Amino acid sequence: MSAPLQKLVLDADALQARVEQLLAGGGRMQMAYAWQAEPDALEVRYLAAPATGQPLELWCVRPVDGVLPSMALHAPLLGWYEREMQDLYGLTFRGHPEPFPLVIERSEGVPRAPLTLPDVVDPQAQWLGFGPVRADVVESAQFLFLYIGEAIVHYVPRLFLKHRGMERRFEGLSPLHGCVLAERVSGVGSVAHALAYCQAVEQAAGCAVPQYARQWRVLLAELERIYNHLHYFGQLADATTLKVGQAEGRLLEERVKQLAGALTGQRFMRNVLCPGGLRREMAVPADWVDRLSVLRKGVESYLAQLERTTSYLDRLITTGVLPREVAFDQGATGPIERASGLDRDLRRDHPYAAYDELPVPVPLAESGDAHARAQVRAAELRASFDLLELLLPQLASGPCRVPCEAMPGSFGLGWAESPRGSLYYAVHVNADGTLARVKIKSPSFSNWRAFPFTVHQTNMMDYAINEASFGLTIAGCDR
Amino acid sequence: MPLWTLRGLIQGTATTEWPKDPAAHGQHGTLGMPRIGAERCTEDCHRCAEACPTNAIALDTRGHLETLDYGRCIHCQLCVEACPSGTLQPSSEWAFGVREREDLLWSLAPEVLPAEARLAEHIEHSFRGSLHVRHVDAGSCNGCESELQALNNPFYNLHRLGIFFTASPRAADLLLVTGTVTTAMREPLQAAWTAMPDPKRVLACGTCAVSGGVCGGTETSGNGLEGVLPVDVWLPGCPPNPAAIIEALLLLLERKPQRIHGGRVHER
Numbered sequence: 001m002s003a004p005l006q007k008l009v010l011d012a013d014a015l016q017a018r019v020e021q022l023l024a025g026g027g028r029m030q031m032a033y034a035w036q037a038e039p040d041a042l043e044v045r046y047l048a049a050p051a052t053g054q055p056l057e058l059w060c061v062r063p064v065d066g067v068l069p070s071m072a073l074h075a076p077l078l079g080w081y082e083r084e085m086q087d088l089y090g091l092t093f094r095g096h097p098e099p100f101p102l103v104i105e106r107s108e109g110v111p112r113a114p115l116t117l118p119d120v121v122d123p124q125a126q127w128l129g130f131g132p133v134r135a136d137v138v139e140s141a142q143f144l145f146l147y148i149g150e151a152i153v154h155y156v157p158r159l160f161l162k163h164r165g166m167e168r169r170f171e172g173l174s175p176l177h178g179c180v181l182a183e184r185v186s187g188v189g190s191v192a193h194a195l196a197y198c199q200a201v202e203q204a205a206g207c208a209v210p211q212y213a214r215q216w217r218v219l220l221a222e223l224e225r226i227y228n229h230l231h232y233f234g235q236l237a238d239a240t241t242l243k244v245g246q247a248e249g250r251l252l253e254e255r256v257k258q259l260a261g262a263l264t265g266q267r268f269m270r271n272v273l274c275p276g277g278l279r280r281e282m283a284v285p286a287d288w289v290d291r292l293s294v295l296r297k298g299v300e301s302y303l304a305q306l307e308r309t310t311s312y313l314d315r316l317i318t319t320g321v322l323p324r325e326v327a328f329d330q331g332a333t334g335p336i337e338r339a340s341g342l343d344r345d346l347r348r349d350h351p352y353a354a355y356d357e358l359p360v361p362v363p364l365a366e367s368g369d370a371h372a373r374a375q376v377r378a379a380e381l382r383a384s385f386d387l388l389e390l391l392l393p394q395l396a397s398g399p400c401r402v403p404c405e406a407m408p409g410s411f412g413l414g415w416a417e418s419p420r421g422s423l424y425y426a427v428h429v430n431a432d433g434t435l436a437r438v439k440i441k442s443p444s445f446s447n448w449r450a451f452p453f454t455v456h457q458t459n460m461m462d463y464a465i466n467e468a469s470f471g472l473t474i475a476g477c478d479r
Numbered sequence: 480m481p482l483w484t485l486r487g488l489i490q491g492t493a494t495t496e497w498p499k500d501p502a503a504h505g506q507h508g509t510l511g512m513p514r515i516g517a518e519r520c521t522e523d524c525h526r527c528a529e530a531c532p533t534n535a536i537a538l539d540t541r542g543h544l545e546t547l548d549y550g551r552c553i554h555c556q557l558c559v560e561a562c563p564s565g566t567l568q569p570s571s572e573w574a575f576g577v578r579e580r581e582d583l584l585w586s587l588a589p590e591v592l593p594a595e596a597r598l599a600e601h602i603e604h605s606f607r608g609s610l611h612v613r614h615v616d617a618g619s620c621n622g623c624e625s626e627l628q629a630l631n632n633p634f635y636n637l638h639r640l641g642i643f644f645t646a647s648p649r650a651a652d653l654l655l656v657t658g659t660v661t662t663a664m665r666e667p668l669q670a671a672w673t674a675m676p677d678p679k680r681v682l683a684c685g686t687c688a689v690s691g692g693v694c695g696g697t698e699t700s701g702n703g704l705e706g707v708l709p710v711d712v713w714l715p716g717c718p719p720n721p722a723a724i725i726e727a728l729l730l731l732l733e734r735k736p737q738r739i740h741g742g743r744v745h746e747r
Contacts (some may be wrong), residue, residue, distance in 0.1 A: 186621055
């Protein structure tokens with residue numbers, strides 16, 4: 001890992017000044033989580049990304065009698081992290097603007113997904129509940145619309161119905177089993193999750209991954225981006241009732257998954273990564289590169305056709321606008337923030353795996369609407385093919401892994417720019433080498449926080465298109 | 480104005496001939512559940528049981544492989560990589576749908592192949608023509624959903640087999656469940672099942688729904704469908720690929736025989 005991590009110990013009272021200083025310097029908070037630092041003491045860790053070019057910072061803060069000052073008014077994106085710590089670790093955040101349960105609420109001892117709705121005064125306005133079992137094959141979540149006629153006045157997504165307690169599930173596992181679990185946190189982000197997790201363990205172990213493995217990790221991660229972005233265009237074509245466009249997007253996605261299956265033995269490219277490198281020697285099948293280049297032609301033609309379709313463009317332009325300031329404050333990440341003009345990408349800003357040896361273009365758009373989000377994803381799709389074409393002829397030889405034993409009591413932070421944005425794994429290791437605490441900051445947790453701001457005060461007709469244009473997963477958010 | 484329909488027509492048929500053409504399933508090169516080879520364990524190594532993240536493997540008193548529960552298997556290949564004697568081998572067996580949960584349990588005991596007799600009266604006549612499926616995600620990683628969504632892509636084109644996804648449970652014949660059944664999803668899942676008219680069937684899709692898999696066992700995660708709903712077909716896999724899901728649907732409809740008995744493959 002080229003960019004080191006800076007660890008600081010802060011007093012609870014010093015937190016606000018530090019956050020303000022970070023924001024004034026052009027930085028942004030990334031996440032916060034609690035862990036049992038000592039048998040009787042919790043510690044909260046805040047991850048901050050100062051302006052580009054500087055290392056990430058980890059602030060360690062001890063709550064005083066289970067209480068910390070809330071930073072949600074200064075850095076709104078921390079609001080959800082604080083509520084999560086409140087629900088799962090019993091901490092209190094003084095002065096939190098929305099101190100309601102987020103992830104879990106107990107009624108008569110039974111954990112359930114919380115729901116807090118604002119009071120409504122207008123007698124004309126009604127609540128419309130949609131889900132958690134919704135039409136089509138989709139993930140479970142409940143969406144509540146406060147509406148008058150076609151107009152959406154306010155929108156509340158009720159998430160965390162799928163909260164499996166994945167972070168808890170890691171506790172006590174061996175680092176290798178942890179990797180298998182990380183691959184199953186968010187299925188369509190299997191490679192990114194395994195990659196961020198492995199890099200966290202490797203940092204804790206202080207081991208250097210061989211170039212062979214680092215290159216293959218990039219190859220798999222970019223292939224994952226390609227099938228995810230193709231899925232995204234299929235969804236967007238579906239939402240804009242472009243039936244052939246939907247079918248073609250889905251077919252292209254299927255072809256990539258079949259290529260992934262032929263390359264790795266698993267369509268989601270699971271069971272390849274492990275702490276220290278890769279689990280086995282890899283080989284590119286004989287006709288694989290040719291199939292990839294045929295696929296690329298199909299993708300280019302498909303994207304060009306979409307970009308010429310006025311009925312599709314009409315539905316995207318000005319739909320679901322996420323202003324730059326809101327994207328920044330609420331913590332939007334990945335293609336979503338880049339479509340709102342925020343120039344961030346972990347592959348370039350804090351390179352990992354073999355990204356420091358490769359040119360990583362970071363496409364941006366300014367308008368923040370559904371069209372901008374589609375444009376950014378289309379450009380990323382093309383860039384991923386470029387990266388693969390550059391990488392495939394220069395794959396190194398050498399060992400596929402090195403021994404990787406995380407030291408007792410050690411800590412590591414790993415990250416990856418998943419197809420949906422920044423993904424972090426913080427890993428604490430027990431004295432016996434098993435996992436003590438694993439924190440997962442998934443991109444969908446960040447983007448679900450920002451998404452409702454593009455739905456309030458819009459209309460029902462645009463909702464499905466707007467939702468498709470965000471490309472969210474619920475498993476990643478709920479964990 | 481681009482002509483999408485013409486573009487689609489020019490591209491021709493993308494749909495596979497599978498299952499009519501048994502080789503055209505589209506899963507070439509993928510690995511399935513580990514196969515138990517003819518070589519028996521030679522040493523007291525315990526490596527496979529220790530390697531398994533879901534406790535699917537049980538050893539006998541000598542430390543040799545005794546049982547393997549495919550209903551817990553996520554085909555992570557760790558046991559295959561750990562096995563020194565070749566007892567556990569990689570395989571491309573991914574179609575593991577069965578009617579009885581016990582049929583997913585391989586054990587060293589001699590295999591008994593049950594008669595095919597009960598097949599004929601098992602499924603109601605009303606399902607013969609077509610099948611309408613209501614899917615419920617009860618806490619999955621989205622891997623199963625990704626593969627279920629793939630069923631409607633032009634390659635698998637599920638409609639050609641007379642199987643359709645439907646929006647309302649009131650119009651559904653089959654409840655297809657993915658995920659570990661989290662505490663919060665248990666009630667909506669049971670509500671969907673209650674809303675379905677009789678006769679109704681349940682398919683547990685994916686290792687999470689069969690046994691909780693690698694994600695089960697926490698306070699909120701649940702451990703799959705056992706004891707939650709009456710299951711008609713169990714399909715382990717992490718996730719089962721689209722062809723495996725189609726196989727399981729055809730098994731439910733008795734348009735395909737069950738291949739797995741007592742954890743062993745039996746082609747009829």
